[in-house]
Amino acid sequence: MKNNIISLKRSSWIFVFTIIISLLISVFFFFLNFPGIRKSFIYKASDSDVLRIEHKYIPLGRESERIVTYVNELLLGPVSEHCIPVFEKGTKLLSCFKRNGILYVDISEDALKGNAVSTDFRQQIALFKKNVQRNFPTLKEIELFIEGKSLFDGE
Numbered sequence: 001m002k003n004n005i006i007s008l009k010r011s012s013w014i015f016v017f018t019i020i021i022s023l024l025i026s027v028f029f030f031f032l033n034f035p036g037i038r039k040s041f042i043y044k045a046s047d048s049d050v051l052r053i054e055h056k057y058i059p060l061g062r063e064s065e066r067i068v069t070y071v072n073e074l075l076l077g078p079v080s081e082h083c084i085p086v087f088e089k090g091t092k093l094l095s096c097f098k099r100n101g102i103l104y105v106d107i108s109e110d111a112l113k114g115n116a117v118s119t120d121f122r123q124q125i126a127l128f129k130k131n132v133q134r135n136f137p138t139l140k141e142i143e144l145f146i147e148g149k150s151l152f153d154g155e
Helices: 010-032 063-076 121-135
Strands: 037-045 051-058 093-099 102-107 141-146
Touching: 037 063, 037 121, 051 063, 063 093, 063 102, 063 121, 121 141
Parallel strands: 102 141
Antiparallel strands: 037 051, 093 102
């Protein structure tokens, strides 16, 4: 039986090694500058009731870290001046954790600083939940609290 050994000229081996080293360097720099995971953010347009989508990158990490980073970015607001934030500016994340598929989010009371007559808080909360659910479909439910108090307890 004959062994089929590939024999290449020395110049061919140098060419193959150059390609392999170039590939390894490219992969190294790709991971060095990797932007993260692309997530979508839905905001209401400032001039109409149309919803607009922005895309931002969230750094890699455990799922809980990605969720906290996502919620912080969502509360920070849109990049475009043609969109309005989900909640009032200055709203901060106080705590956020996931247990048994349910995400518990506690935000500051700055979310309630909007004009009570013109602001639809239920719509804001629905948009917040829609954003989080769309980007983290493994979540069964989202419980939102403001300063530790549950929303709409009386209903």
